[in-house]
Every structure is written in structure tokens, then in C-alpha cells.
Amino acid sequence: MEQRGLGGFFDSYLSTKPLFRNKAVLQSAHTPETIFHRDREINAIAGIMAPSLRGDKPSNLFVYGKAGSGKTLTVKHVARELKKQAVGRGIPVSILYLNCKLKKIADTEYRLIAQLAREFGKAIPPTGLPTEEVYKVFHSAVDSAGGVIVLLLDEIDELVKKAGDEILYNLTRINDELQSAKVSIIGISNDLVFLDALDPRVKSSLSEEEIIFPPYNAIQLQDILSHRAKEAFGEGVLEAGVLEKCAAYAAREHGDARRCLELLRVAGEIAERNNFDKVMIKHIDTADEKIERDRLMAILTSQPRQSQATLYAVVSISMKKQGMVFTGDVYELYKSVCGRISMRPLTQRRVSDILAELDMLGIISVKVISKGRYGRTREIALSVPAPSLPRMKRILEEALSL
DNA sequence: GTCAATTCACATGAAAGAGACCACGGTCTAGTG
DNA sequence: CTAGACCGTGGTCTCTTTCATGTGAATTGACGA
Structure with a gap:
């Protein structure tokens, strides 16, 4: 239907100067010739x-x-x-x-x-x-x-x-x-x-x-990054301060070089897709968000249905009510969700483990607390920013076909 | 008011079951010379 | 006679269930001041 428009799109894509010279050096599979700071x-x-x-x-x-x-x-x-x-x-x-x-x-x-x-x-x-x-x-x-x-x-x-x-x-x-x-x-x-x-x-x-x-510090990251960036990008493609910002972001995350390179690569892709002729600092912020979003999306959709149902219960509860979510509440809602999609509910024992697994994945963060006379439970909080909860809920609903 | 015992609502551990997948060897069956 | 289909047995692996035990502080109730 949109053939002319699409053709034009590809035309303009090909006519713009590519930002990347060799994208592969920023991918995690790449093995560099020399290793710095090690x-x-x-x-x-x-x-x-x-x-x-x-x-x-x-x-x-x-x-x-x-x-x-x-x-x-x-x-x-x-x-x-x-x-x-x-x-x-x-x-x-x-x-x-x-x-x-x-x-x-x-x-x-x-x-x-x-x-x-x-x-x-x-x-x-x-x-x-x-x-x-x-x-x-x-x-x-x-x-x-x-x-x-x-x-x-x-x-x-x-x-x-x-x-x-x-x-x-x-x-x-x-x-x-x-x-x-x-x-x-x-x-x-x-x-x-x-x-x-x-x-x-x-x-x-x-x-x-x-x-x-030891983890790399920001300066070392910057050094590694600049060597790779020299290979990956054309001349003068990176706006001043881009590398510094990338390194700073990654240094904040316990000096993860892989993440640092990914950040730069994704920022480059974003810039390229939006027809910028430079990778700018603002692209890094966008890239950071995108990486986080993609990661979450990948985790959500790749989970088994039982985990999705459990997570759905957690998300629904924490959207509805303020304050902390506890295992008991989650299990109750989880059971009703199972009923709705005619799935046999797991035992609480298992759901308890699933919650622990979701914690390991970094989607939720749980803390075992004792409420004294009122028992002992996990205090569950989502480690996803509140604004993206509705989106997350939608994704889960779709995955579970609710 | 103080202090130990009680109690709750789960957490946490261990073991074992169910069901899927697979290899291997023996038996049966149908096709071939 | 032989290749292939078809069991039965015994193995791994994953996901669960079942049963058992653990736990930490709010609450309770006895006790003494």
C-alpha cells in the first residue's frame, strides 16, 4: 500500500552517510586485538x-x-x-x-x-x-x-x-x-x-x-570506549562528551564495559535511525532507556506462563493500592488469575519460589520481613518505574491472553 | 512497666513424584531374494 | 534373511508437590514494683 513511501524511505536511508564504519566492534561477540587496563x-x-x-x-x-x-x-x-x-x-x-x-x-x-x-x-x-x-x-x-x-x-x-x-x-x-x-x-x-x-x-x-x-573505573572505560569508537564510527561522528557520558553511565553500574559498549552502539543506532549526522549526548539517555525497556520486554515475554501470571498479580496489586505488597495477597490474586485463564494454580510454595526468581531477574525486589504477630512474609516492590507499569500490565495481559 | 512465651503467616529445605525426552536391546513384522 | 517398526527398561532433566522445619517481632499474660 505504501510502496512509494517505503521506496523513498529506503532511498533516503541509503543516501545518508552511515554513522557506523564497523558496528561489529561494539558488539559483545567481538574480541579486540589488545586488551586495555588488564x-x-x-x-x-x-x-x-x-x-x-x-x-x-x-x-x-x-x-x-x-x-x-x-x-x-x-x-x-x-x-x-x-x-x-x-x-x-x-x-x-x-x-x-x-x-x-x-x-x-x-x-x-x-x-x-x-x-x-x-x-x-x-x-x-x-x-x-x-x-x-x-x-x-x-x-x-x-x-x-x-x-x-x-x-x-x-x-x-x-x-x-x-x-x-x-x-x-x-x-x-x-x-x-x-x-x-x-x-x-x-x-x-x-x-x-x-x-x-x-x-x-x-x-x-x-x-x-x-x-x-576489579571493576573498570570511568577513566579506564573511557579509554576502552574511545579505542573501540575509533574503529566503529566514522570521523567526527561523535559529539564531544558522548564518550565521557557513556563511561560515566557504565561506571555507575559497577564499571560494566559490556554495557558501556552496548550503550554507545544503541545510541549510534538511534542517531542513525533518526537521520542525525552525529551521535549526541541526548541519544545516550534515549539509548539507556531503550536498553532497559528492551531488557524488561525480553524478560517478560520469555518467562513461563506461571511466572507471568504471578508477575501480573504483583503488578495489578501494586497499581491498585499504595504501600507494600505481600506474598499472601499476590497468591490470592494469582489464583483468581489462574481461574480466569483456566490454568491449574501452583501451590504457594512454588509461587514463593517464583517470586524469589523474579527478584533474581531484577524485575521485583523482595525483602523478607516479619510483621510480628501477623506473621512473616515477603515485602514485594516492583523495581520498574511507576510510569511504565500500565505498559507492563498490558504486555502481560497480552502474553496471558487475559 | 518488664520480660518471657506464644503465635502468626509465611520462608526455607529436603525429598520425592510426574511426565517429557532419549538410548539400547529384544521381539515382531513385512518385504526381499 | 534382513531392515525397520515397536515395545519395555532404565537413564536424565525439569517442574512441582508434599512434608517438615525454621523464623522474627507483635502480642499476650504473668509477674513484680
Whole structure:
């Protein structure tokens, strides 16, 4: 219907000078050539991993740092260099990287070991085999590969949270049973406290060495950002102060470099879409809002229906009445919502857990309080600004087809 | 007025069940030579 | 005779339920001043 208009749109889109020269360098999948402000960490990790070049087993290492502090990047970088050296000298070193957070890939004991075995070219079915069997396959694969094997387990805290620390115990002990290979583990985690929850045996062997990544400060972020921006954008596209503002925003959020880059990328996209020839400071504010909005939207729509119904109950109540929302109120409303959409309601026990999960996702914030004689409950508050509540409610209604 | 006991309304933990998915081996069946 | 279909068994995994135990301060009620 609007063909001429659309054609014109594409025309004008193509005729405007693109702001981006290479957008990929701002995307999180991008691996930069050089890593800034992490020299100390790089050297430390390299020092720990170096013995593998002599065929010795490097100490197990535990790497900790907040999100976006460059842990994964740095560790992978060192691993890559190590591998290069090893190949150059004909030393058998294999490095396996595995993100334990990836659903359906490495988030349980079975899947983790199966995935590791697959890395050695073994075919393991996604389910159906006894876990012990998979261990055996993995053992023999590792042993026949020989040499030093470094396992990089990213987001290892997620794994332990979901599957317990037995896996780590088994993995750290695996060397006792191997003839020709040596396995060492590098665990990467956002969560330092998680170490304390581990079985002491596992804890001591996993963290023979520990490296902590401090968050980037605003100046360092700005430095990183400016290097990437130079590649990403054309000459003179960024208004003065844009980088500073981006860095400041991200520094506020515990120095998350990933977020910082995303912010700049989205700001660029917004500017481009609105036919600006510069990325301006105001675009950053818009970008910040947009990122937050998209994140929320993604979380809302990807939740299972039960969580959506629960959240819907929370939103409705907090829109209707002032003050705090409690578990009991939510559960009552939740049950009636279930009735309306003919869904079998879950028990309160489960809903209680769902509320805790929503808290983890950062949509609501809960606090367990005691109201004395009137019992103990969760005090629930939405961590979404009040103006966006109606929108949120609409989205949920739609998702639940209310 | 003070202080310990009580009480509420859930939180929190542990264990176990249901149902989906899958591999493997044995049995049956139909098609082929 | 053989390939493929079709069980039954035994395994993992996720989401729940069930049962049991924990918890922190407002309230209560006994007690002493």
C-alpha cells in the first residue's frame, strides 16, 4: 500500500552517510586485538598457565570479577596465546572453553561432561546414558588426547547453583585416574561468595590460585570506549562528551564495559535511525532507556506462563493500592488469575519460589520481613518505574491472553 | 512497666513424584531374494 | 534373511508437590514494683 513511501524511505536511508564504519566492534561477540587496563591480570594468568608449556599441570585457578570486567575476554586471550605458543613448539596443550550458563548445553553434570567429551570428538546423546558412562567416555578421550588440558569453565557459579559441587569434585580429582593427561581447571565467576558455599575439599583444590578483576573505573572505560569508537564510527561522528557520558553511565553500574559498549552502539543506532549526522549526548539517555525497556520486554515475554501470571498479580496489586505488597495477597490474586485463564494454580510454595526468581531477574525486589504477630512474609516492590507499569500490565495481559 | 512465651503467616529445605525426552536391546513384522 | 517398526527398561532433566522445619517481632499474660 505504501510502496512509494517505503521506496523513498529506503532511498533516503541509503543516501545518508552511515554513522557506523564497523558496528561489529561494539558488539559483545567481538574480541579486540589488545586488551586495555588488564596487564596485571594478563601477566598473572599467563604466569599460572605457563607450566603447561613444559608439560606440567598448571595450578587450578579461580577468576572472579563483576559482570563486564573483562574476565572472560582476558582468560580467553591468554589461553589463545598459550595455545599458539604450544602449537609452535609442538607441545600437546588443549584448551576447552565452556560457558556453564548456556541452557541445555552445560548446565548439569551430565551435560557438562557430555559436552566436554564432544569437544574431543566423541558422540554423546543428549540424554539416556548413565552419567557414569559419560564420565568413562570422557576419561578415555582425555587420556588418549594426552598432554595438558585446560578447562575454562565460565560462569561456574551457575553450574554449582544448579547442579551442586559434586561435578567440580569429580573434575578436580580426575587427574588421579589419568595416565597420560593432566587436567587443570580455570573457573570464572561473577560471584565471589559462591566459593564459600563449596565443599572445602573442592574449594581448596579449585582455588589453588585466585585472581580478582576489579571493576573498570570511568577513566579506564573511557579509554576502552574511545579505542573501540575509533574503529566503529566514522570521523567526527561523535559529539564531544558522548564518550565521557557513556563511561560515566557504565561506571555507575559497577564499571560494566559490556554495557558501556552496548550503550554507545544503541545510541549510534538511534542517531542513525533518526537521520542525525552525529551521535549526541541526548541519544545516550534515549539509548539507556531503550536498553532497559528492551531488557524488561525480553524478560517478560520469555518467562513461563506461571511466572507471568504471578508477575501480573504483583503488578495489578501494586497499581491498585499504595504501600507494600505481600506474598499472601499476590497468591490470592494469582489464583483468581489462574481461574480466569483456566490454568491449574501452583501451590504457594512454588509461587514463593517464583517470586524469589523474579527478584533474581531484577524485575521485583523482595525483602523478607516479619510483621510480628501477623506473621512473616515477603515485602514485594516492583523495581520498574511507576510510569511504565500500565505498559507492563498490558504486555502481560497480552502474553496471558487475559 | 518488664520480660518471657506464644503465635502468626509465611520462608526455607529436603525429598520425592510426574511426565517429557532419549538410548539400547529384544521381539515382531513385512518385504526381499 | 534382513531392515525397520515397536515395545519395555532404565537413564536424565525439569517442574512441582508434599512434608517438615525454621523464623522474627507483635502480642499476650504473668509477674513484680
